[in-house]
Amino acid sequence: MVDRFPVVLRGYDKDRVDEALSAAQVTIERLREQVKANDDVILQLQAKVQEERAKAANNDNTFASLGANAQQMLASAEQTSTELLERAKKDAASTRTEAASQAQTLLNNAKLDAQHMLADAQAKADSLLRNAKSEADTIVTNAREDSSQLRASTAKSIKEQREALDLELTNSREEHTKRLASERAAQERELSDMRAEATQTISEQRKAANEEMTRIKSETNDQIEAALADANKKLADVREQVSKMMTEAQRKAGEITDAAQSHAQEITDNAEVERTQTISQVKAEVEQIRADIADQQDEATNKVNELLRSLEERQAEAKKESEELLAQARATREEADVYAANKRHEADDEAASIVRKAAEEAAEQIEDRRQAAKSELDSLQTRIADLQSREASITQRVAELRSMFANAFSSFGLAPEGPAATDTLSVVNAVAGTDENAASCAPVEAAAAAPAAADAAYDAPGSVATQSSFSHSVADGPAGVEVSEEHVDAVMTEDGAVDAAADDAADEDQTGDAMAAVQMEAQETAALVEETVISEEAHEDNPVEEAQTVMLTAVDDDQPHGGFEGGAQE
Structure with missing residues (x-):
């Protein structure tokens, strides 16, 4: 019976539930009208029984004057009426048994429908909860994997840059050890600052990704809790309605049983009162009663068939609604995957831009240091050339002094x-x-x-x-x-x-x-x-x-x- 209600985002569809309740109310009203009509018929029959009893009481003293033939006819009629009474009692007992069986069947069907509704609602709620948890776990796992890959790629890039810088600094250190010591320390500090900035940026990105995952999980949990609460509320309402329907069915079954018993009792009384009536009248009444019972059985059968058709229609509607719900869930999951992929691409692009910028800055700084070292080497080479030229001039002056000393002593x-x-x-x-x-x-x-x-x-x-x-x-x-x-x-x-x-x-x-x-x-x-x-x-x-x-x-x-x-x- 639960299949008649389609499941939407926050529980069962309200319009379908209202329609089902309206249909149930209409059915209950129709059954009440039928019960009222049957009560009217029972009251009319009781009135007729009372009239027949009164007539029988007035005619008790008239049979004695009829003679032996009349007494024989009366004995024969009494025997026939006794047989008819026994047969009517048997028919009434069988009718009462069939009515009780039908009422018990209806009650069992109602219980089974209620159990099916509860089981299906619980299964759908569990399925929704499992799907939501699975999607949340998938999103969290993907985010963690993306964060790990981002950290690994960033660490690898920083390591490669550090290795390249260390190699270049080592070559420069071999040429200019003492002069480039302070510059190497400054460069290492700058690299540490860059590494710290990159680490801080990655930490901020990881924090933003975690906050985004937490928000998505919170929204998903809120939606799941709201859906479960709505489903539980609807389920409680359906349970209450089912309980009311079962109580009403039990009441109606009791009423039908009581009516059948009272009717059987009335038939018995009528048979006893109408002993004096002719066999044709008794047979006519019994046939009428049988026809009424057959009509009631046909009506109950028709009602059962209508209920079965309604259940089949509800099952078809529930299946359609479940397919729609699955389609909505798939669409939601695809949207979540697209959102996670966009976030992952944005994080990758930002990390790549940070690494690229750091590499460019490091290359510019290295080039500046290289140019500074080259200019200083050029100045040192110029200074050495000046000193060499001065040495040549001093050598020349010494030679001139030698010749001057020689000339002076010679003079x-x-x-x-x-x-x-x-x-x-x-x-x-x-x-x-x-x-x-x-x-x-x-x-x-x-x-x-x-x-x-x-x-x-x-x-x-x-x-x-x-x-x-x-x-x-x-x-x-x-x-x-x-x-x-x-x-x-x-x-x-x-x-x-x-x-x-x-x-x-x-x-x-x-x-x-x-x-x-x-x-x-x-x-x-x-x-x-x-x-x-x-x-x-x-x-x-x-x-x-x-x-x-x-x-x-x-x-x-x-x-x-x-x-x-x-x-x-x-």
């Missing part, structure tokens, strides 16, 4: 004529031409040995010990020579410092130290120059000192930017 007659005099000639003998105090004075190297000493000093740049190879204690004014030789050694030292600075400039980590050393050597050279000037003022009478003064003046005139100090400071 004073200190140049030896042969290679043997180079190792034995003393400065005192060359200048004063006397032997006094020759034993107490240490010999010094000749002027011709100055270029060789300068070559030795140039071959060992930066060596302070070369200053002692040219200085000896000479009486009567060797200070000028000693100062000049120290001056040459200072120039050699400056040249060596410049060479060391040029060599150190190749290593970019020691460039600052080399420049500091160059500045220190330049300051020492300036101090030596000042001492030389003071020494020259104290020995103006010494011709060697005068020659040295002229030589220093020539050197100072040839030095660009104000002498050695300016050149060194450059």
Whole structure:
């Protein structure tokens, strides 16, 4: 019976339920009218029975005067009426039994219909609940799988970027370890920030997806609960109606049974009252009663057939409505799948854009760092080229100083004529031409040995010990020579410092130290120059000192930017 009501989104269809209730009310009203009509017929028959009883009571004393034949006829009529009465009692009992059986059948059918309605409603509610739970679980599972795939792809992209960046940073670190250390740390911090931003973005997307799934599940649960509540309400209403119908059927069955019993009793009474009536009248009444019972049986059969047809129609309607409900459920599921797919595509696109943007930013930063490192390398190479050119100019100046020293000593007659005099000639003998105090004075190297000493000093740049190879204690004014030789050694030292600075400039980590050393050597050279000037003022009478003064003046005139100090400071 439950199949007659189609199931919609929130329970049974209200219009169909109202139609079924209206039809049930019409049927109940028709049955009530029939019962009322049967009651009227019963009342008429009872009135007739009372009339016949009154007539029989008035005619009791008339049979005695009729004689033996009349008594025989009366005995025969009484016997016949007794037989008819017994037969009528049997017919009434069978009619009562059939009526009770039909009432019990109707009652059982009503119970079965109610049970079927309850079972079908429960089954449909369970099916709806299972389908909703299955769809919700499917949506949650798909969302989790999408989130896991998104996290995996994002982690993989970040890992690939990190590996590429690490490889590139490793190559750069091998070339510029110390200078790029801070930049690598900054870049790693930026990568950490980018990773944190990507993680936060993924977390926000996961949170939004979870909130969306929670909302969909909540809406689905609300719809399911509302549908179950409506279905339970409708089911309770149907149960109440079925209960009322069963009560009404039981009441009607009782009424029919009571009516049949009363009718049978009336027939019995009528048979007893109508003993005096003729056999034809009794037979006519019995036939009439049988016809009425047959009519009632036919009417009950027709009603049962109508109920069966109605049940079949309701089953067909319920089947159609269930198919419509299934179609609606499929459409809802397809909409949910499309919505989930759209959300998944949006999340994938957003994650891809984030990863792409991060990769572009990382590439731009790496390119900027590379360009900065390249420009710094170019500046260092330019600086090294400048230092090399300065070294070449200083080398050239040293060569000029050598030639100047050689020419200066040659002009004073200190140049030896042969290679043997180079190792034995003393400065005192060359200048004063006397032997006094020759034993107490240490010999010094000749002027011709100055270029060789300068070559030795140039071959060992930066060596302070070369200053002692040219200085000896000479009486009567060797200070000028000693100062000049120290001056040459200072120039050699400056040249060596410049060479060391040029060599150190190749290593970019020691460039600052080399420049500091160059500045220190330049300051020492300036101090030596000042001492030389003071020494020259104290020995103006010494011709060697005068020659040295002229030589220093020539050197100072040839030095660009104000002498050695300016050149060194450059």
